[in-house]
Amino acid sequence: MTGEGAGDVTYEALKAFEGLPAATAGVGKDLVNEAMIRHWCEAMGDTNPAYEGPEAIAPPTMLQAWTMGGLSGHQGRSDAYDELSALLDGAGYTSVVATDCEQEYLRPLRPGNAITFDAVIESVSERKTTKLGTGHFVTTRMDVRADGELAGTHRFRILKYTPAARPKQEKKAPARRPRPVVNRDNAGFWEGVREHRLLIQRCTSCGTLRFPWLPGCGTCASLEWTTVEASGEGTVFSYVVMHHPPFPAFDPPYAVGLIELAEGVRIISNVVGVPYDKVRTGMPVRLEFMRVDEELELPVFRADDGGAASGSEG
Numbered sequence: 001m002t003g004e005g006a007g008d009v010t011y012e013a014l015k016a017f018e019g020l021p022a023a024t025a026g027v028g029k030d031l032v033n034e035a036m037i038r039h040w041c042e043a044m045g046d047t048n049p050a051y052e053g054p055e056a057i058a059p060p061t062m063l064q065a066w067t068m069g070g071l072s073g074h075q076g077r078s079d080a081y082d083e084l085s086a087l088l089d090g091a092g093y094t095s096v097v098a099t100d101c102e103q104e105y106l107r108p109l110r111p112g113n114a115i116t117f118d119a120v121i122e123s124v125s126e127r128k129t130t131k132l133g134t135g136h137f138v139t140t141r142m143d144v145r146a147d148g149e150l151a152g153t154h155r156f157r158i159l160k161y162t163p164a165a166r167p168k169q170e171k172k173a174p175a176r177r178p179r180p181v182v183n184r185d186n187a188g189f190w191e192g193v194r195e196h197r198l199l200i201q202r203c204t205s206c207g208t209l210r211f212p213w214l215p216g217c218g219t220c221a222s223l224e225w226t227t228v229e230a231s232g233e234g235t236v237f238s239y240v241v242m243h244h245p246p247f248p249a250f251d252p253p254y255a256v257g258l259i260e261l262a263e264g265v266r267i268i269s270n271v272v273g274v275p276y277d278k279v280r281t282g283m284p285v286r287l288e289f290m291r292v293d294e295e296l297e298l299p300v301f302r303a304d305d306g307g308a309a310s311g312s313e314g
Helices: 011-015 034-044 059-069 080-090 187-194
Strands: 021-027 093-106 116-125 134-145 149-163 200-201 227-228 235-241 254-261 265-271 284-291 299-305
Touching: 011 059, 011 080, 011 116, 021 080, 059 093, 059 134, 059 149, 080 116, 080 134, 080 149, 093 116, 093 134, 093 227, 187 200, 187 227, 187 299, 235 299, 265 284
Parallel strands: 265 299
Antiparallel strands: 021 116, 093 149, 116 134, 134 149, 200 227, 235 254, 235 284, 254 265, 284 299
16 A cells, blocks of 8 residues: 555555554653642642542543653663654655543552553554545554553554645635724714815814814813814824734734824824834824725825924834
8 A cells, every 4th residue: 555645655564563662661750759649630620639648549640641751751762663653754644643542540550659661553554534634543552550560551543644735725805904983973074084074073162172073072061063174284293013913904014193183183093105114203294095995995194204304203
């Protein structure tokens, strides 16, 4: 048999590794101990009283923990497993994913037990095709002993595979900017934008200008108002440069300014016309309307290139 899209490797060559040792006379680096049991139980949220006190046992599911070699690995590892992996790699099965494990508990482990183990390549499957790709399942079985007595077995299964070809992604339509929320309190503002006019509310009782639009005057609480069209002249009062998080339809980095209009009110909008790192406080800007898509236009402020050097640092 050969792997689809992979180099030649026969199933017989793979099956020959069944029964060969993966580790021989391995020794656990620590005795079964209360500290590791406590840390395990805290991490798992396991409050079983059987795992504390003078008669404590180790949680059965810690079986593999006592055999782990850490970053430095274990002595006694055989070459057979590495040879099998190299053979599969050479045949194109270079990806690996753990699929499942099975444990069998024969006796409880107690603090002070010395752990030894042996591991064997139990089985290599025929070529299988999965959603991940085509490859072979490799199962190892570890026999774990406590003070020389068999305490449990641990079977671990991986898939060594060639990744399946990913389907071509359909080209997505360009992302659209979020739509503004239009309600009865601000509908007049957006009507003005559609007419390329930036409208500011003016209280008819006290004459206070206000922006953004609100249902009532913050100075005298009057609900009566009219509008004034902004001249379009302004300066950058403050600004930020957006780097993160990225958001569909926006291309960071870009400058967002708090613009002080000639009329005295302030509006938040994009600063365009100069690179984002050239925007400065005090920079003169002028209103223009930018078409974002077929449905939406927004007021933005174009910087005067000559004013970039005269403004102060933000």
